[in-house]
Amino acid sequence: MTQSMQNNYIKLTISILLVTLSIHAKAVTEDQFRVHGLSSFKNNQAKMLESWLTQGVNATRATLGIYPTPLELHIYPKKSNQPVPWAYTQRNGKGSIHFHVDTRFGLTKFVNDWTIYHELAHMALPYLGPKYRWLSEGFASYMQYQIMAKSGVLKGTLEENYQHKIAPHLRWFNSNLTAASIAKRLMDNKQYPAAYWGGAYFFVEADKLLTLKHHTTLTHLITYYQDCCRKNDHKLTDIIRSLDNILNDTIFSDLLNQYESQPARELYPKVFNQ
Numbered sequence: 466m467t468q469s470m471q472n473n474y475i476k477l478t479i480s481i482l483l484v485t486l487s488i489h490a491k492a493v494t495e496d497q498f499r500v501h502g503l504s505s506f507k508n509n510q511a512k513m514l515e516s517w518l519t520q521g522v523n524a525t526r527a528t529l530g531i532y533p534t535p536l537e538l539h540i541y542p543k544k545s546n547q548p549v550p551w552a553y554t555q556r557n558g559k560g561s562i563h564f565h566v567d568t569r570f571g572l573t574k575f576v577n578d579w580t581i582y583h584e585l586a587h588m589a590l591p592y593l594g595p596k597y598r599w600l601s602e603g604f605a606s607y608m609q610y611q612i613m614a615k616s617g618v619l620k621g622t623l624e625e626n627y628q629h630k631i632a633p634h635l636r637w638f639n640s641n642l643t644a645a646s647i648a649k650r651l652m653d654n655k656q657y658p659a660a661y662w663g664g665a666y667f668f669v670e671a672d673k674l675l676t677l678k679h680h681t682t683l684t685h686l687i688t689y690y691q692d693c694c695r696k697n698d699h700k701l702t703d704i705i706r707s708l709d710n711i712l713n714d715t716i717f718s719d720l721l722n723q724y725e726s727q728p729a730r731e732l733y734p735k736v737f738n739q
């Protein structure tokens with residue numbers, strides 16, 4: 466090989482490497498999420514929103530794993546007294562998340578707001594239907610703080626935050642009715658904080674059992690679940706079966722069964738104590 470052939474060879478190798486790197490970088494970003502609605506915002510606001518969404522997706526990935534389907538994120542301008550006054554998930558087809566945002570708030574206020582972590586957490590599980598909306602909201606509420614704690618934006622400890630949110634609603638579960646029927650009724654009566662945080666207690670219990678029996682955590686299990694099973698699951702019974710199969714145990718079917726057949730006061734403490 467002559468000197469110039471060698472130089473050309475090196476140049477060619479470098480350019481192939483660069484092409485490979487740029488294709489790879491592009492693929493990773495586009496695989497994770499797509500943003501719709503940025504054109505309704507001024508340039509610098511659109512950039513700030515993109516940074517916020519990227520941070521939210523990365524923080525969620527770090528806690529709950531890489532979702533098998535790319536996230537479709539829609540944003541709309543809305544004047545309010547908070548950065549994200551309203552957000553919801555839509556579950557038809559691949560599913561999408563819709564955020565109404567007030568860009569008069571800065572990036573820090575957006576990143577510290579729990580809404581994005583809650584909505585992104587919903588997508589770790591398939592749609593559970595109206596009967597189990599309390600469980601879906603319980604999951605997203607439990608996970609929003611797990612994601613925030615891991616990414617360093619949660620104020621106070623996880624225990625303090627769960628205590629603060631769950632303790633006021635324990636009185637609803639001091640009853641002979643089943644926990645599932647109470648949580649569903651709270652949801653149907655639009656008593657959302659009680660339904661959400663009463664439902665989140667299911668995952669406090671599940672996490673405790675995972676630590677005790679399997680020396681693992683719910684976030685680790687959900688991360689593994691994204692990889693092995695999420696794509697093939699379509700309803701709650703699928704999820705319960707997948708999680709129990711991963712563990713080779715009956716933790717989740719037993720817990721759901723208790724929620725649906727046992728008096729709630731046998732499952733919920735009178736005083737929250739994690």
Ligand SMILES: [Zn+2]
Pocket residue numbers: 583584587601602605
């Ligand atoms: Zn929710």
